[in-house]
Amino acid sequence: MILPDGTLVFPWHFRPAQVAEGAMLTEWYELWLSTILPVRPPPTRDRLAGSLIGQCLGDALGVVVEGYSRQICEEYVEEILLTDKAGTIGRSPHSFGQYTDDSQLTRELVLSYIARRGFDAADYGRRIAALFSEQRVVGRGRATTEAAARLAQGVPWTLSGVPAPYAGNGAAMRAAPIGWIFSRNDDALVRTARDQARITHTDPRAVAGAVAIAGAVSLALRAMPGTLKPDRMIDRLARWVRPIEPGFATEIERLHTLRHRDPDDAVWLISRAGLRSGDAEVAGRWPSAEGTISPYVVPSVLWSLYSVLRSPDDYMQTIRIAISGGGDTDTTAAMAGAISGAYLGLDAIPRPLAERLEDCGTWGFRPLLSLVDSFYDVLTRS
Numbered sequence: 001m002i003l004p005d006g007t008l009v010f011p012w013h014f015r016p017a018q019v020a021e022g023a024m025l026t027e028w029y030e031l032w033l034s035t036i037l038p039v040r041p042p043p044t045r046d047r048l049a050g051s052l053i054g055q056c057l058g059d060a061l062g063v064v065v066e067g068y069s070r071q072i073c074e075e076y077v078e079e080i081l082l083t084d085k086a087g088t089i090g091r092s093p094h095s096f097g098q099y100t101d102d103s104q105l106t107r108e109l110v111l112s113y114i115a116r117r118g119f120d121a122a123d124y125g126r127r128i129a130a131l132f133s134e135q136r137v138v139g140r141g142r143a144t145t146e147a148a149a150r151l152a153q154g155v156p157w158t159l160s161g162v163p164a165p166y167a168g169n170g171a172a173m174r175a176a177p178i179g180w181i182f183s184r185n186d187d188a189l190v191r192t193a194r195d196q197a198r199i200t201h202t203d204p205r206a207v208a209g210a211v212a213i214a215g216a217v218s219l220a221l222r223a224m225p226g227t228l229k230p231d232r233m234i235d236r237l238a239r240w241v242r243p244i245e246p247g248f249a250t251e252i253e254r255l256h257t258l259r260h261r262d263p264d265d266a267v268w269l270i271s272r273a274g275l276r277s278g279d280a281e282v283a284g285r286w287p288s289a290e291g292t293i294s295p296y297v298v299p300s301v302l303w304s305l306y307s308v309l310r311s312p313d314d315y316m317q318t319i320r321i322a323i324s325g326g327g328d329t330d331t332t333a334a335m336a337g338a339i340s341g342a343y344l345g346l347d348a349i350p351r352p353l354a355e356r357l358e359d360c361g362t363w364g365f366r367p368l369l370s371l372v373d374s375f376y377d378v379l380t381r382s
Contacts, residue, residue, distance in 0.1 A: 042183070042184070042376075042379055042380055043180060043183050043221040043342070044345075045372060045373065045376045046345045046346050046347070047221050047341075047342055047343075047345050047346075048180055048221075048342075048372050048375065048376060049341075049345075049346040049368075049369055049372045050340075050341035050342055050343075050344060050345040050346040050347075050348065050349060051176055051179075051180065051217060051220075051221070051338050051339075051341045051342035052106070052107075052110070052176075052338075052341070052368055052371070052372055053341060053346060053349055053354050053357070053365070053368060053369075054315060054337035054338055054339075054340055054341020054342070054344075054349055055102070055103055055106060055176055055334045055335070055337045055338035055341065056099045056103040056334075056337075056354075056357050056368065057099075057319070057337060057349060057350075057353055057354050057357060058319045058322065058330075058333035058334045058335075058336055058337025058338070058340075059099040059100055059102050059103045059330050059331075059333060059334035059337070060096065060097055060098060060099045060330075060353075060357060061081065061086070061319055061323065061333055061353075062319070062322065062323050062329035062330035062331070062332065062333030062334065063091045063098070063099070063100050063139070063329070063330035064076065064089050064090065064091050064096075064329075065323065065326075065329050066091070066100075066139075066327075066328065066329050066330045067327065067328075067329075068326060068327075068329070069292060069326055070267065070291055070292055070324065070325065070326035070327075071326075072326070073292075073323055073324055073325070073326040073329060074324050074326075076089075076323065077320045077323055077324050081316070081319070081320050081323070082320070086350075086353060087352070087353045087356060094138070094360075096356060097356035097357050097358045097364075098138060098358060098359065098360070099138070099330075099334075099357060099358075099359060100138045100139040100330050100334075101131075101137050101138060101139045101140055101141070101144070101173075102139075102173040102174065102330060102331050102334040102335075103334060103359075104131060104136070104137065104138065104359060105128065105131070105144075105170075105173070105174040106173070106174045106176055106177060106334075106338075107359075107363060107368070107371065108124065108127040108128065108131060108174075109124055109127075109174055109177045109178075109196070110177050110371055110372075110375050111127065111371070112124040112127055113177060113181065113375060113378065114371075114374050114375055114378050117378055117382060118181075118382065119178070119181060119192050119195075119196070121157045121158075121195050121196065121198075121199060122156070122157050124157075124196070124199065125151045125156075125157035125160060125199050126151065128144070128147070128148050128151060128199065128200070129148050129149075129151035129152040130152075131148070132144075132145060132148035132149070132152070133148070133152050136360070138359070138360070139330065141168050141169075141170040141295065142166070142168070143162040143166040143168050143170055143200055143201055143206075144168075144170040144200045144201075146162050147160045147161055147162055147199065147200035147201075148200070151199075157198070157199045158198070160199060160200070161197075161198045161199060161200050161201050161202040162200065162201060162202065162203075163202050163203065164202070164203035164204075164205075165203065165276070166201060166203055166206070167201070167203040167205040167206045167296060167297050167298070168201065168206060168295045168296065168297055169206070169209060169295055169296070169297040169300040169301065169328070169331050169335075170200055170201060170206070171196065171197035171199075171200055171201040171206050171207065171209065171210040171297075172197075172206070172209035172210045172212065172213045172297055172300070172301050172335065173213070173331045173334055173335055174196075175193055175196060175197070175210040175211075175213040175214040175217075176213060176214065176217045176335075176338035176339075176342070177375075178192050178193045178196055178210075178214035178217075178218075179213075179214040179215065179216070179217030179218035179219075179220075179221065179342070180217065180218075180221065180342075180375070180379070181379065182214075182218060183218045183221045183222060186218075186240070189211075189214055189215060189218055189240075190211055190215070190240050192214075193207075193210045193211040193214040193215070194207050194210070194211060194244065196210060196214075197209075197210035197211075203297075204244050204245040204248075205245050205247075205248055205274065205297050205298060206297050207244055207245070208241045208244040208245035208248040208249075208297075209248070209297035209298070209300075209301040211240050211241055211244060212237050212240070212241055212248070212252065212301050212305070213301060213304070213335050213338070213339070215236065215237050215240050215241075216233065216237060216305060216308070216339045217338055217339050217342045219233050219236060219237075220233075220308075220339050220340075220342040220343035221342045221343070223343060225313070225343060225344055225345065225348075226313065228312045228343060230255075230259060230309045230312070231256060233309070234252060234253060234255050234256055234259075234305075234309075235253075237252050237305075238250075238252040238253045247274060248274060248298060251273045251274055251298055251302055252302065252305070254269075254273075254302075255302065255305060255306060255309060258270065258302075258306060259306055259309040259310055263306075263310070263321055263324055263325070266306055266310075267291060267292075267293065267303065267324070267325045267326075268291050270293070270299050270302045270303050270306060270325075271291050271292060271293055271294070271299050271303075271325070271327075272299070273298045273299045273302050274296070274298030274299065275296070275298075291326070292325065292326035292327030293325040293326060293327040293328055293329075293332055294327050294328060295327075295328045295331065300328055300331055300332050300335070301335065303322065303325050303332050303336075304322060304332045304333075304335035304336040304339070305336075305339075306321070307319075307321040307322040307325075307332070307336040308336050308339045308340050308343075312340075312343065313344070314348075315337070315340045315341065315344055315348045315349050315350075316350065318336050318337070318340040319333050319336060319337055319340075321336075322335075322336040322337075
């Protein structure tokens, strides 16, 4: 039979499923889709390149005002990103184009996949350790730094992750390639996103955030530009996250209504999402009382999703919204950029800005595209 999206499905792809009593028609439809193993084509090179370049550029644009108030970030958006001055300002000591650990760690995950012909948590852990040990990291989170030190000391990846209450976004910010790898296998996506997170973060909220970003990238790759269904994406992400962290799933479901609110209203509500007393990665750093988006995984992931859903057909507007939330702007713009680029493709990303990407003089635009080519070759042959 043929599904509404044109997917060819055979009878042996069906398996029994339980459906909650009282589910709405759309929920029945989504659950039915999740109980089959459809024959989906792999994502295109263009969409994969859009996701990687989209992340790196969002990161590079966002780091300029990382840690600043919403007022300063909004001025940056209005006076720089909405004018022909975009790309004229970097973050000392770097010029514009330098991306941070968000994208460095994402790149290392891609390199690991290519080298191992699949996801290998132990190999990826070694690459994280090397990045930190060799002092190649640009910007670093506390939990990832501690985990990297453990990995460098020989602690296995299954034991290296920092426990609760460290619930930062360090695992979510690098999760996009999991969505690339498993754009055709939901169960494997969730399972692998969890393993990828556990290398550095074991708090269920941090793990759930990684699943949400990997899942959003996967769903973006499946949708043709102009056909994204925000409510279906929200429902699917909440369903994947709920077994890991029910409270996070509830916060994702709030996006059904929050995505219709103006950013000024939405950021105030999202900045407080999921806060608990004693959250170590939030206390004393860009407090939510200021209405900015902190490195705490719940609001940062929600704000990234909001930025995409608020402006799904415009990459730069998505990035501007992400940055306007203030606080952890490099990470929110990186995550939003990875999703938006996966959905819209490489051509939707401003080429003059993208061509200036770099990592301390290496891994610029062309090498990143070559990396995508190598990834795609492994993906399509596996």
